Amino acid sequence: MSSIFRVGNCSGFSGDRVDAAAPVVETLIKLGGPSAIFFETLGERTVALAQLEKRRDPERGYEPMLERLLEPVLVRCAKHGIPIIGNFGAANPVGAAKVIARLATRLGLPELKIGVVYGDDVRERLNLDTHEVYEADTGLDMGGGEVVSANAYLDAKPIVDALKAGAQIVVTGRTGDPSLCLAPLIHHFGWAYDDWNKMAAGATAGHLLECGTQLTGGYYYDPGYKDVPDPANIGFPIAEVTAEGGLVVTKADSTGGLVNAQIVKEQLLYEIHDPRHYITPDVVLDFSDVTVTEIGKDRVEVKGFKGSPAPRTIKATVCFDGGWLGEGEISYAGPNCQARARAAADVLLERLKIRKLDVQARVDLIGVSSVHDGDGGDKWRASSLAPQDIRVRLAVSARTQDDADQAAREALALYCCGPAGGGGVRWRTTPRIRTQSYLMLPSDLAPGYSLHLAKELA
């Protein structure tokens, strides 16, 4: 009988349900035994948006839902010795740690030990001219925008070191998402960093769990074909990992959703390219021989993953100012709305030419096509569908906010100037971020951690 360590995931992206953590933590407490939880809240661009936020207010730039995510479970985790790991530091891990410190102090935990991982911000270390561009990103047009953020995907080690030093909660910026789950396993079992099949077990667990409910019924639910019980209350996932690297995935008790073999297969291949060569900062994973077996209700055993040495290079993602997105929408419904909406679409594109706005444009006929068409609109133009309610959407990209706004306002002008009965206009502009990834060497980086008592940081 091997010892088991459980890792629960309590968030799969910035914007995930904020009431996820409590059922996971209560399940871990009820089951007893050692465990940890992690929050993944940092998408590729999220760190750039956080960096922009930090420019406006140097105290901010961390996950905006941080307190809402942590408050329901912080005391319970501290009391039961469940470490919390999260990349909710985003562009400002120290700022996040201060928020946690104030929260902990308010909740009666002034002695809470907070670890802060640093070293992912590589704006001063990355040379765009000499570092190699990551293969999948070659050929992207960066438009010469200003660098907003540059963050390397750190491995599990700084988190492990912080846990070893006694951290009860570890705040990171950019790390490999699977590293957030692997780190407490390395710490608990004392795995060697070059024990590749054990690294593979922890990284596979992390890969499966890092998108939260995508392992428990979210993004899977297809009514009639793939049903999900209580989909408004899907429980977040839990991995059970043994010292030898065995892996079973399950979910929080008394919640909706489910864990079955179909779901685990879908998530195993999520955002994967070559399944024989999935690169994480800690280990390269080979999924070609993976099998998944339902061994009980909401329990799936995953076997056959293999690990090989971690990559020599470290991926760093750079976010550039990407100009502006402008969007304007107007609806047409009832008799002849098909013709009125199509006419509105043509008028919008003609207006952009007349105005000589420096934009790239696309029009969708929502109701006929909203997401599967190309920028040319060939699908909706050729469609014979005749819905009785259509929303025309203009989207433009522009270098300047003014151009994006002027283009979007052409949808507004259709109130008076467009085809009959146009209503419900909304228009807006949004700053855009473009990303490109580069490959760096370990010697380019200097990651580490610092440890703080809540009462000293609050």
Add this chain to the structure above:
Amino acid sequence: MTTANQNNIQQQNPDALVEVPLHSVAHGRAGDKGNRLNVSIMPYDPACFELLAEQLKESRVLAAYAHRGASSVKRYDLPKLPAMNFVIDDVLEGGVNGSLNLDGHGKSNSFILLGLSVRVPFKYVRQPV
């Protein structure tokens, strides 16, 4: 050869070939990295994996995403799951950062592939419950 609309007739003959959307015999999931999309496809019944693999050649999948600017498709097979993983390049109009498409991530794009027609014995066709 019949269409799915005639399934009621075919229910007597589980081995008769029917033409159905891939969605009736397989499930899948889309993920993005930059301007690259991956779509996994798993048959509900592992027994029809080979049959689907024969019909879901890279060239056919490329054609299905051509209107989105796809430049190449690479298929990876995992016969033990079983599953296929399609990696589709340059299909996201620049990806979530550059796209004008409402779905810049391409999250809805698994259903382009799941909308392709396949010919399979009726016994593999999943009826909505």
